[in-house]
Amino acid sequence: MSDFRTLSDVMLASPQIEPEDIAAAKDSGITLIVNNRPDGEDPGAPQGEEIESAAKAVGIEYRAIPIGHAGFSEVQVAEMVEALEGADGKVLAYCRSGTRSTFLWALAQAKSGAMSPEEIAAAAMQAGYDVSPIRPMIDMLAAR
Template identity: 85%
Template sequence: MSDFRKLSETMFASPQIGPEDIEAAGEAGVTLIVNNRPDGEDPGAPQGEEIAAAAAAAGLDYRAIPIGHAGFSEVQVAEMVEALDGAEGKVLGYCRSGTRSTFLWALAQAKSGAASPDEIAAAAMQAGYDVSPIRPMIDMLAAR
């Protein structure tokens, strides 16, 4: 069962997806799937290669920007900005719970100036995610 949570008009976050969720993503207008979960984090979960193959079969783009236990880097944030800017339609980011995907989206929004820190936090909260643990990073990126 798909649990796509709307962060913005062009971005959804989701807990771990499987190949069976790809069709629903396409029906929701998603054209790019961003995997924020490192392969091997949960060997029983679908790995990136499996999701990439299902996305390709459905005509969707796929990109991996894994976020591990080390946290977020400027490179990952820049990659997410690039992914969002290059997407032709909606984007679906996923990880174990959707939190890392939401955090990365929030940081990318702040870095690109697409929304204010308060707007970012409100959008995340409305989708069921609390960005307060990374709020100082959001504020810092927005101030640059």
């Protein structure tokens, strides 16, 4: 059962998706799926290869930018900026709960200057995610 949450006109976040959710993603206009969950984090959940295969079978691009327990790096933020800028349509990012995906999107938005920290926080909250734990990072990236 898909739980795609809208962060912007072109960005959605979701808890773990299943191969069956790929059709709903396609119907929602998703053209890129970003997996923010490291393989093996939950052996019972679909792994990246399974989601990638299902996505590509219906013409959706796939990219893995795993966020583990070490947290976020500048490389991961840069990869997300690149993914968002290169997407030709809507992007769906997922992880266990959608929080890491939302956080990475928020950091990418701040780094690229696409939204102000206040706009980022409001959009995330509207989707049910609280970015206050990373607000100092958002503010720092936005100030650069």
